[in-house]
Amino acid sequence: MMPNPYYGVKNSWNDEISIRKEATMNRPTPSTRKINIQFAAVQATYWICFFCLSGFMVVLLRKKAFSSSEIGILLAVQAISSIFAQPIISSFAENHRRIPLKYIVDAQVIVAMIMVFVLNFIGHSMIAATLIFIVLGASIYSSLSLINAIAMQIANSGIAINYGTARGVGSLMFAVTGVILGRLVVIFGVEIIIPAFILCAALSMLIVTMMYAPPVEQEDQHDHAMKGGLFELISFFSRYRTFAGFCLASTFLFANHAFLNTYIPDVVDRLGGNEYDQGLVRSIAAFVELPIMALSALLVTRIKAKYLLILSALFFAIKGLLTFFSGNLTMLFAVQLLQIPAYGLYLPLSVMFADRAVGNRDRVRAQAYVNVAGMGVGMVVGNLIGGVILDHFSVSVLLFSSFISGMIGFAIMLAVLIRYRQPGETKLSGNSSPIVNET
Structure with a gap:
């Protein structure tokens, strides 16, 4: 019987994989405090970049x-591109688990800078603008889901990470950036957002690269076979029907958000404001988010998460209605x-819901x-319909439409x-998060 010429090679390869896996698992883990500071910095720089890019894009x-x-x-095309890119990129990430998510985010940031x-x-x-916005949608606007996935x-992996506080820091920096960039736009012109974004994106990429990457389990071949295609998308939402309904609600809520944002x-021009006031409105909204996110x-240990999510959906609609009735800048600021x-x-x-609503x-x-449901489809609907409304009707019609969309959501x-009725636990600061395993 002829000896197998690949026997030694195969064993050697398996031995090497085992050694690498053991080395990864035994790698020293930074302190929980350091990891939380790192993730807060990632959120901070991402939302600085986000404001630099989106805060005055309409003006530019x-x-x-x-x-x-x-x-x-253009904004709808950007969101549509994000819709298609995110499942593809996330599927790639799941099928190539040896590549840390942070390096995929780095690649997206580089493309966006270009x-x-x-x-x-x-x-x-x-x-030309359409092509640019397609790529922006597939890059920087698609990276948020991977940043969130890094936290999850x-x-x-067993490390308590305070997502709410980190995201609150992101909102704080978004607010500060709005005030500073609003003043810079008034002084230097709206073109200042281009170099501002490039500089902040370079800083963001550096911080993301330094972020701790936990060891992850390798996916088996059966899981690979289940990925991809329209059939699997349908199958995914069939398996997780509560999650599917949540995504649908998010679509209408973010259409409301697009009308207002x-x-x-x-909206500011109608009330007699300028670019600085536009930045101030966005900054106030971002700043007040900080305490509740932290x-x-x-909160989810005191009040059932499902009630908090329902309450938040209601206030999306109320905000649209009160913006509709705002007769001056002071009231708009208060809203x-x-x-x-x-x-x-x-x-x-x-x-939290997305992390615990599905299987591992x-x-x-x-x-x-x-x-995709919110920042993608919802923003597409809001941006497209909002642009048409402004060209053919009025700002008042736009704002009332935001209220209707919020009520549907x-x-x-x-x-x-x-x-x-299926709560569960996650290591987000050791507190409960809303989860559902099936239906």
């Missing part, structure tokens, strides 16, 4: 002579306090799907979660 595009409808289309640099040199070219990987320059992990029970409460709980092997994709959230 208008200066390049794009109409409201064209701007709505695109923003190119954007500075195009005029009123719809084709750390939490699921993307077109805030038009306390979210504590931003409703960001506390609306977006501020929803965001950390949605991340589906967690990265769950983060992607929540982001609230109704779906109420119907989906009111009978939900």
Whole structure:
């Protein structure tokens, strides 16, 4: 009988894999405090970049002579690109678990920096702008789900990570950036957002690279076979029907958010404000989110998470209605306090929900799907319809539409979660998070 010429090679390969796995598992873990500081820094720099890119993008595009409808289309194309990119990228991440998520995020940031640099040199070219926004959607706007997945990987490895506080730090930096960048835009012009984004993105990439990456289990071949395709997407939501309903509600809530956020320059202009006031409105909304995000992990130990999520959905609608009735800048500034029970409460709980609403092997994709439903589909609907409304109707119609969208999102959230009774535990500061295993 002929000896197997590959016998020794195979054993040698398996031995090498075992040694590498053992070395990874035995790698010293940084302190919980250090990891939480790292993740807070990641959130801070991401949201600084996000404001630099999105805070005055409408103003920049208008200066390049794009109409409201064209701007709505560009922002919708960006969100659509994010919709398609996130499941693909998350599936790639799950199928290549040896590649730490932080390196995939780094690659996305680099691509975004290049695109923003190119954007500075195009005029009123719809084709060029469309291509740039497609790539931006697939890069920087798709990276948030992976950043959230990094936190969940750390939490699921047994390290207590305070997501709410970290995200609150992100909101704080978003607020500070709004005030500073709003003043810089008034002084230097809206083009200042281009170099500001590139510098902040470079800093973000450095901090992400330094982030702790926990060891992850390798996926077996059966799991690989289950990934990908429209059939698997349908199968995914069939397996997790409560999660599917939650994503649908998130779509309408973020359409409401798009009406109020993307077109805030038009709302401020109607009330006699300028670019500085636009930045101030966004900064107030972001600043007041900080306490509730930091306390979210504590809140879910006092109040059932499903009620908090339903409450937050209701306040999305109320904020749209009160913005509709705002007759001056002072009232508009005051309405931003409703960001506390609306977006501020929803965001950390949605991340916890996505992590615990599905099986262990589906967690990265769950983060992607929540982001797709909200920041993707919801923003597409809001940006497209909002642009058309502004071109053919008025700001008042836009704001009332935000209220209607918020009420639909609230109704779906109420119907989906009111009978939900399966809480669970995660290592997010050792507190309960809303979970459901099936249905």
